[in-house]
Structures are given as C-alpha cells and as structure tokens.
Amino acid sequence: MTSPSAPVATTGYPWPIETTQLANGLRVVVSEDRTAPVVCVNLWYDVGSRHEPPGQTGFAHLFEHLMFEGSQHVKKTEHMKLVQGNGGSLNATTNPDRTNYFETMPSEHLELALWLEADRMGGLVPALTQETLDNQREVVKNERRQRYENVPYGDAWLRLLPLLYPEGHPYHHSTIGSMEDLNSAALDTFKAFHQQYYAPNNAVLTVVGDTTAAEVFALAEKYFGAIATVPDIPAAPDGSLPGPADKAVREEVTAKVPAPRIYLSHRTYPFGTAGYDAVTVLSTILGNGRGSRLYQRLADGARIAQPDYIGAYGVDLAHAPAPLIITATAKDGVDLQTLEDGLAEVVQSLIDEPVTADELNRAKALLTTSWWRGVSTVYGRADLLGRYATQFGDPATAADRLPKWLAVTAEDVTEAAKHVLRPESRVTLTYVPGEPS
Amino acid sequence: MSLVTTRPGTGAARPYAFPAIRRVTAHGGTVIAAHMPGQILASALLLLDAGAARETDGREGTATVLAKSLEEGTRKRDSAAYALALESLGAELSPGVDWDTFRVGVSAPGPLLADAVRLAAEAARTPKLDPADVLRVRDDEVTALRMDWAQPGPRADATLRADLFGADGRFSRPLHGDPASVAAVTVEDVLAFHEAWLRRPGVLLVAGDLDALDLAALAEAAFEDTSGEPLGQEGPLGVALPARRRTILVDRPDSVQSTLRLGHRAPERATPDYVPMMLAATVLGGAFTSRLNHLIREVKGYTYGIRGSYAMTRRWGRFEVAAGVQTAVTAPAIRDTLGEIARTQAEGITEEELEVARSWRAGQLSVEMQTPGAIAGALSTLVVHGLPDDYYETLRREYLEATVEQVSKASAEHLHVDALTLVVEGDGAVIREELAEFGEVVDSAI
Numbered sequence: 054m055t056s057p058s059a060p061v062a063t064t065g066y067p068w069p070i071e072t073t074q075l076a077n078g079l080r081v082v083v084s085e086d087r088t089a090p091v092v093c094v095n096l097w098y099d100v101g102s103r104h105e106p107p108g109q110t111g112f113a114h115l116f117e118h119l120m121f122e123g124s125q126h127v128k129k130t131e132h133m134k135l136v137q138g139n140g141g142s143l144n145a146t147t148n149p150d151r152t153n154y155f156e157t158m159p160s161e162h163l164e165l166a167l168w169l170e171a172d173r174m175g176g177l178v179p180a181l182t183q184e185t186l187d188n189q190r191e192v193v194k195n196e197r198r199q200r201y202e203n204v205p206y207g208d209a210w211l212r213l214l215p216l217l218y219p220e221g222h223p224y225h226h227s228t229i230g231s232m233e234d235l236n237s238a239a240l241d242t243f244k245a246f247h248q249q250y251y252a253p254n255n256a257v258l259t260v261v262g263d264t265t266a267a268e269v270f271a272l273a274e275k276y277f278g279a280i281a282t283v284p285d286i287p288a289a290p291d292g293s294l295p296g297p298a299d300k301a302v303r304e305e306v307t308a309k310v311p312a313p314r315i316y317l318s319h320r321t322y323p324f325g326t327a328g329y330d331a332v333t334v335l336s337t338i339l340g341n342g343r344g345s346r347l348y349q350r351l352a353d354g355a356r357i358a359q360p361d362y363i364g365a366y367g368v369d370l371a372h373a374p375a376p377l378i379i380t381a382t383a384k385d386g387v388d389l390q391t392l393e394d395g396l397a398e399v400v401q402s403l404i405d406e407p408v409t410a411d412e413l414n415r416a417k418a419l420l421t422t423s424w425w426r427g428v429s430t431v432y433g434r435a436d437l438l439g440r441y442a443t444q445f446g447d448p449a450t451a452a453d454r455l456p457k458w459l460a461v462t463a464e465d466v467t468e469a470a471k472h473v474l475r476p477e478s479r480v481t482l483t484y485v486p487g488e489p490s
Numbered sequence: 491m492s493l494v495t496t497r498p499g500t501g502a503a504r505p506y507a508f509p510a511i512r513r514v515t516a517h518g519g520t521v522i523a524a525h526m527p528g529q530i531l532a533s534a535l536l537l538l539d540a541g542a543a544r545e546t547d548g549r550e551g552t553a554t555v556l557a558k559s560l561e562e563g564t565r566k567r568d569s570a571a572y573a574l575a576l577e578s579l580g581a582e583l584s585p586g587v588d589w590d591t592f593r594v595g596v597s598a599p600g601p602l603l604a605d606a607v608r609l610a611a612e613a614a615r616t617p618k619l620d621p622a623d624v625l626r627v628r629d630d631e632v633t634a635l636r637m638d639w640a641q642p643g644p645r646a647d648a649t650l651r652a653d654l655f656g657a658d659g660r661f662s663r664p665l666h667g668d669p670a671s672v673a674a675v676t677v678e679d680v681l682a683f684h685e686a687w688l689r690r691p692g693v694l695l696v697a698g699d700l701d702a703l704d705l706a707a708l709a710e711a712a713f714e715d716t717s718g719e720p721l722g723q724e725g726p727l728g729v730a731l732p733a734r735r736r737t738i739l740v741d742r743p744d745s746v747q748s749t750l751r752l753g754h755r756a757p758e759r760a761t762p763d764y765v766p767m768m769l770a771a772t773v774l775g776g777a778f779t780s781r782l783n784h785l786i787r788e789v790k791g792y793t794y795g796i797r798g799s800y801a802m803t804r805r806w807g808r809f810e811v812a813a814g815v816q817t818a819v820t821a822p823a824i825r826d827t828l829g830e831i832a833r834t835q836a837e838g839i840t841e842e843e844l845e846v847a848r849s850w851r852a853g854q855l856s857v858e859m860q861t862p863g864a865i866a867g868a869l870s871t872l873v874v875h876g877l878p879d880d881y882y883e884t885l886r887r888e889y890l891e892a893t894v895e896q897v898s899k900a901s902a903e904h905l906h907v908d909a910l911t912l913v914v915e916g917d918g919a920v921i922r923e924e925l926a927e928f929g930e931v932v933d934s935a936i
Contacts, residue, residue: 137777
C-alpha cells in the first residue's frame with residue numbers, strides 16, 4: 054500500500070484573525086468563517102483558582118455558577134432559557150489558570166449572545182442574592198461528590214496537586230475546592246470577586262463563525278463599551294519555581310477501588326514554551342495510542358497493565374511548570390510493585406533509548422489530527438484564540454503551535470526527558486483495593 | 491453610559507441545509523458521502539448490520555470482544571505493525587457496537603483517509619483473530635467491565651434494563667454484556683460472529699471535503715472481497731408496561747450520592763410520535779431550564795444535574811430519568827421527580843416551554859453538526875432507520891411547527907408515572923427505609 058505522508062502544516066490556523074481593543078481595555082478577537090450558519094461567542098477571564106487566597110478554595114468555580122443565575126437585565130433562569138431557547142449550546146469552565154464562558158448559536162442570535170455576556174460582565178452584582186449563592190453552593194457540592202468523591206480514583210487529581218506544588222503555590226490546591234471552604238463562602242466575598250476580576254480589561258472576547266469583524270467590533274462597542282475599567286487588578290501569586298522538584302514524594306491510598314493503579318507525575322515546563330512542546334510530543338510517544346511505548350510494552354508486551362487504562366498526558370497550564378501525568382492500572386493478579394517497576398522502566402527508556410523516526414512520525418501524525426479536530430468547530434477555534442490572546446498577548450500565535458510540535462526533534466524529546474523525568478523529581482500516587490483506613 | 495437594557499432582536503436567519511449527499515456502489519456495498527467543503531479532516535464509518543441484538547443468549551458481549559480484537563493483528567501484519575501503520579496516518583480505529591449496528595470508524599486528514607479506510611477494512615474484514623489473542627482480549631474485557639461496574643451507574647442501568655425487558659431475551663442484558671456473560675464468550679463465538687456478520691458489504695459513511703476524496707477508491711477499499719445479502723429486519727418489541735410501580739435497590743455501601751434510574755418502555759424509533767415525544771422530553775428533562783433540572787437542581791440543590799429522555803432503537807424504546815442526588819435527599823428527590831413526571835403526563839406542557847424546546851432542538855441541528863464526525867453520525871441515523879436524504883430539513887421543520895396540543899398529547903400517551911421502575915443505587919443502610927414511601931423495595935439481583 055502506498056503511504057503518502059501527512060502534508061506538512063506551515064500554519065495551524067488557516068482562517069483570518071482580526072483584533073481590536075475597546076477604550077475600556079476589552080480585547081476583541083474575530084475569526085470569520087461562513088461555512089456553517091453558526092457563531093461562537095467566547096469570553097476568557099484571566100482569573101482562575103490560582104488567584105484564590107487560603108480559606109477560599111473553590112470560589113472561582115463557584116462564582117462561575119453564579120454567572121448563570123441572572124444579571125441586571127436578565128432575570129434568574131433567563132440566561133439559559135434565552136441561549137437554548139434560541140437554538141444555542143453553552144457552557145463555562147474554570148481551571149487553575151482562567152475561567153471561560155461560551156455559547157454557540159445560530160448566527161442570527163449573535164447580538165443576543167453579546168448582550169447576555171455584557172450584562173453579566175457589567176451588571177452581575179445587583180442581581181446576586183444569598184438565595185442564589187446558597188443554592189449554587191449545594192449544586193457545586195453535588196458536583197464535587199459526583200465527580201471526585203463517589204467514583205473510584207476520582208480524587209487522584211486532588212491528591213496530586215499538593216504533592217506536585219508546594220504549600221502557598223497557586224497550583225497547590227484544586228479548582229473544585231474544599232467542602233469546608235465552600236460552606237464558609239459569603240455573599241460579599243463574591244460581590245467583591247466580581248468587581249475585582251470580571252473587568253473588561255481582564256477579559257478577551259472572541260467571536261468565530263458566520264459574521265464579520267466589522268459587525269462584531271461595532272456590537273462589542275455597543276454592548277461592552279460602557280463597562281468601566283477596573284484599575285490595578287491584583288496579579289495571582291507568583292507561580293515560578295526553580296525547576297523540577299528535587300525530592301521524590303509518594304502517597305499510598307487504600308480505597309474502594311477495583312484494581313491497583315499508579316499515577317506518576319512530574320512538573321515539566323509552562324504551556325506555551327519550547328520545553329512544553331517537547332513534553333507534548335514526548336507524552337504522545339510515551340502514552341497516547343496503541344503504538345505508544347506504554348501500550349506496546351506494558352499492555353501488549355509484558356501484559357501487566359489493563360489496555361483500557363494506560364496513558365500519559367500533559368495538563369496544559371501556563372503560569373507555572375505544567376504537570377505530566379502517567380498512569381497505569383494492574384491486570385488481574387499483577388501486584389502494584391510489578392506494575393510500578395514496569396512503569397518506571399518505560400519512563401526511564403525515554404532517557405536511555407533514543408526516540409526512533411517511526412515513533413516521532415507516529416506522534417506527530419496523531420497530534421496533527423488532534424489539532425485539526427480541536428479547531429473543527431467554531432467553539433474550538435474561539436477558545437483557542439481566547440487562550441492565546443489571554444496567555445500570550447496575541448491570538449495569531451495560536452497558528453504556531455502545530456508547526457512547533459512538528460519541528461520537535463528526537464533529540465529535543467530526549468533532552469526534555471532528561472530534564473523532567475528523573476526519578477528524584479517524581480510524584481508517585483498509588484491506589485490499592487481495601488477498606489479505607 | 492450604561493449597559494444596554496433591552497434585549498436585542500433576532501437577525502436574518504440563513505436557511506438550514508444538511509450537506510449534499512453523494513452515493514457510490516461497488517461489490518454490493520454503498521458509500522454514502524456528505525460534502526463539507528473546506529474541512530481539513532475527513533471521517534469514515536463502516537456500518538454493518540451486526541449489532542448486539544445478534545449475539546447468542548448467555549454470550550452477551552461477543553460483539554464487543556470481537557470489536558476489541560480487530561486491532562490484535564490482521565492477516566497482513568501483527569498488532570504492533572498495525573498500530574504503527576494506522577497511527578502514522580494520524581488515525582485511530584474506533585470499533586464499536588450498539589443495539590442495531592457494528593461500527594468501525596476512522597478520522598484522518600483528507601488526503602490520508604483512503605489509506606486509513608484501507609486499514610480499517612483490513613481489520614474489520616480480515617482480522618487475524620488468533621485464539622490466544624481473543625482469549626486475552628476477552629479476559630481484559632471482563633476486567634474492564636469490572637472496573638466500569640465499580641463506578642456508580644452501570645449496575646443501576648443493568649438493573650433497570652433487566653426489569654424493563656425481562657421477557658425480551660437479549661434486550662434484558664446490558665449492551666456490552668456483564669462480567670459473567672463476557673467471561674463465557676469463547677473463541678468460537680467470536681469467530682462465528684465475525685464470519686456471519688462482518689464479511690457482508692454494509693455501508694461506508696463518509697463526511698469531509700469530497701472534492702479531495704476519491705469515493706470509488708473508498709468503496710473499493712471498504713467492500714472488496716465481501717459477500718452476502720442485506721439482512722431482513724425484525725419487528726418492534728412493543729410497549730409492555732407493568733400494572734404498578736416497582737422500586738429496586740442496588741446497594742452501594744457508603745455512597746455519598748444515590749444514583750437514580752427511573753424508567754419505563756416506550757415506542758421504537760419509527761414511531762410517528764417521534765418529534766412530539768422528543769419535544770416533551772426536552773421540556774420535562776432535556777433542556778437546562780427543563781422542569782426536572784429547574785426544580786431538582788436550581789430550586790432544591792439536590793443534584794449537579796438531572797436528565798429525562800427517550801432512547802429509541804429499531805426495535806424498542808424507553809423513557810428514563812437519570813441523576814445522582816445527595817444521599818440525604820434521596821426520597822425527596824424521587825418524590826419531586828415523580829411529581830414533575832405526573833404533572834407533565836396529566837397537564838401537558840405550555841407554549842412558553844415549547845418555544846424553548848422547539849428552537850433548541852432545531853438550532854442544535856446546525857450547532858451540534860459542524861464536524862465530519864458529527865455528520866457521519868447523522869448519516870448513520872438515516873441508514874439505520876431508513877430515512878430519506880432530506881430528513882434533517884424535514885425534522886427541523888417538524889420541530890419548528892410542533893404545537894402545544896401535539897406535544898401535550900405525546901406526554902399523555904408516552905409518559906406513565908405509575909408504571910415506572912425506580913432503580914436506586916446508593917447506601918442501603920441509609921436509604922432503604924425511606925424508599926418504602928414509593929412501595930415495596932426489592933433488592934437488585936445484579
């Protein structure tokens with residue numbers, strides 16, 4: 054069979070990008086695409102759980118919930134009703150770095166979406182009530198139960214973060230927060246939170262799809278132009294770290310889990326750096342797909358790991374060295390030590406055994422498809438541009454990521470492995486089945 | 491200056507159109523392709539009439555074991571070489587089984603799709619199926635099912651299914667089988683399933699920029715060396731409803747949430763009431779502002795989310811409400827849920843609610859169908875249910891034209907609050923007594 058190689062991408066963003074900034078500091082990014090009669094409106098607010106002071110963990114995310122409960126001219130329950138009732142899909146997410154809000158609408162409802170976003174940026178506080186806070190606090194506590202507490206291994210991420218990042222580091226605590234802090238959340242704190250961070254000069258508005266830059270710029274001015282700038286928004290605590298950890302740490306959990314599982318994790322480089330690009334390729338070689346080293350050697354070769362639960366991935370955080378997470382789950386009859394030895398050996402192989410051309414090509418091909426899948430929706434494109442505008446100051450730099458991945462060499466991967474994968478910088482989290490002590 | 495106080499009106503809508511469809515036939519199979527100009531990725535889905543319904547009693551999960559065995563090497567190359575060949579195209583195989591079909595999907599950049607389809611067909615048509623590999627995959631699947639069943643949900647799902655479809659053989663067991671039935675699957679079962687059902691041509695669905703794709707070459711790749719006639723279809727199972735409500739407890743000690751699965755049977759996908767039923771379910775439990783989500787999440791704070799929906803296949807349908815609620819409010823959450831179902835059944839829905847439902851369902855046809863993968867999935871609905879090429883335009887119009895009377899009538903006819911089976915997976919020591927409020931509590935056998 055003939056096997057043409059993938060076309061080499063010189064850009065990861067072959068659509069137009071136009072930008073402007075309103076007088077109040079709101080940055081506006083537009084990428085026109087008339088292919089489908091849909092448009093995505095996306096807002097990145099440069100505030101995440103990394104901004105939370107001690108005793109207020111989970112507040113940025115709880116706040117995200119409050120943004121759907123009405124604002125100055127939008128009654129409680131109306132936001133969802135207006136978006137869905139006009140054919141749209143919507144959601145919002147909070148992570149350590151930032152909070153994003155987005156809706157994809159049939160394009161005739163673009164103006165409605167902008168009006169809704171402006172109203173909750175500029176007019177949330179008057180609509181915020183104790184009743185709403187109390188209700189959404191319970192919803193978030195149920196989210197915590199459903200996603201982290203009631204599922205086997207569900208708390209792994211909550212356990213890994215404090216092992217990876219020292220006390221006081223902005224990534225030390227999880228975005229979902231603690232039940233204790235959530236219970237103590239007071240209304241005034243949230244009003245102050247909104248006034249502090251939900252400012253036009255702390256946000257990027259991105260619109261992608263069936264519209265023009267001129268139309269969006271005019272509408273942005275009309276709806277967002279009156280919102281006041283907030284001076285002197287405090288930065289999050291400094292996330293810089295001297296380098297990878299210098300001491301291995303380990304946590305062993307006995308819990309109601311169906312099989313022994315291991316998570317190995319290392320701090321790497323911040324998302325957006327050349328080092329992290331190498332880590333992205335490295336993690337694909339190591340643990341993405343059936344052709345990866347982990348799958349080939351532990352699931353297929355030694356057959357000590359369950360094939361459905363093995364992999365490696367980076368968590369794309371930009372404000373401090375981002376984590377690489379490597380995980381495997383033991384097959385029936387395989388003990389934890391055997392699995393851990395096997396895992397350590399494969400991880401070490403990235404340092405000791407050169408990456409082959411086949412491995413590198415495979416990883417780049419998978420990353421290429423994954424990239425294009427990510428930008429195949431107007432939502433995917435809007436979120437991408439919002440990220441690059443927020444984190445790197447220029448949405449157009451989004452186009453460089455794919456070419457930069459494709460430029461990573463085998464030597465780059467080995468160098469990255471030598472730097473980040475040393476056993477003495479490793480976090481090891483293990484689960485074994487049993488009654489929790 | 492201040493915020494704009496009045497809500498803006500609606501701009502001019504562009505007409506809705508599903509992508510243009512082209513067909514090519516070869517060797518008894520058909521390529522059905524949707525043209526999406528400018529798309530960089532393309533998707534292909536080989537659709538075979540070999541769903542879980544074709545499995546033998548007691549060997550539920552045979553098709554799933556086969557699906558997972560396809561990548562363990564082919565007659566041409568071993569599993570490592572296969573993985574490298576496919577993944578070097580940027581493609582990964584997605585074999586899967588549902589009640590009606592066996593599917594093998596691949597996505598890749600357009601210029602590489604033909605090679606990816608060749609490899610997908612190689613795995614689907616000529617897998618090595620070495621007995622030792624099949625047994626290992628089977629054992630891994632048993633372990634994977636045990637992993638899955640350790641989560642809240644799968645045991646409750648299996649319990650509801652067993653109760654609703656108890657008299658319907660294969661349909662009373664989970665789609666992918668259970669740990670016991672998969673453990674019983676033999677190499678012969680897997681080989682026989684492949685021989686009987688995966689060598690027929692079937693249909694290849696393609697979505698992408700067709701100007702850059704050679705459909706005849708794709709047809710050749712998908713259907714070469716296949717044989718067999720299309721299979722006949724069996725009729726619907728009917729809507730058997732019990733005389734009264736049943737409550738079944740699935741014990742999950744120390745669970746901090748109770749997983750609710752409340753359901754009853756409903757008509758199959760071909761029902762003429764499909765559109766009003768979908769809209770009724772949207773009002774009751776589909777949209778964020780649905781009656782259930784509004785009351786149980788937004789007013790009461792009992793849950794992170796609650797959904798009510800109809801699922802429909804060729805031969806059966808069912809109505810289900812699914813949620814995870816905090817353990818301490820299990821009974822109040824069920825009580826309120828039953829109240830909303832009863833109200834919807836008895837009183838129907840309002841124009842204000844229907845406005846949201848019809849616009850949302852219609853709008854989703856463009857909002858949620860932007861990618862080649864989504865369009866390939868939409869094509870599969872046409873094939874499985876024998877729907878015409880202009881179906882999505884018709885569906886959109888029917889959503890937008892549905893009346894309160896039609897949807898209220900569907901609520902009255904297809905909701906049966908007194909015939910629900912209430913499956914509750916949670917901490918029996920805490921919730922068993924309070925569940926008695928809903929009638930005799932039976933322990934799940936699963």
